[in-house]
Amino acid sequence: MDLRLAVDPPDTLLVSVREGEEQTEIAVHPARAGVQTLLAAIDSAIATGYGECFWPAPTGGQYWWMFKRDAESLETIAMWTRGGASGWEHTFRATDAAAWLRSRLIAEIDRLRLEPSA
Secondary structure (H helix, E strand, C coil): CEEEEEEECCCEEEEEEEECCEEEEEEECCHHHHHHHHHHHHHHHHHHCEEEEEEECCCCCEEEEEEEEECCEEEEEEEEECCHHHCCEEEEEEEEEHHHHHHHHHHHHHHCCCCCCC
């Protein structure tokens, strides 16, 4: 799995994820809050086996990040909904080493100087 972060002005976090041919970009505003909730969800999954967070989509709707740990692997699932009766739509799914995914996210946070507030 490949994970990259970017910030779109004025303060929208863009998370680009790719696994093989599957690729998507997920956005949230503000960037630091997005980083904080994503990292907390991953840390929860590493500690307890499951973590999740919800992001309001900048163009309407909502994203749902889910992380499920199995031994040393972490499954990443992202879903999207516009709300109401539309239900959740698959956006992205991949599995990689939990430690690698967390370290990759931290490296991207550091590169963009997006350290979450304490």
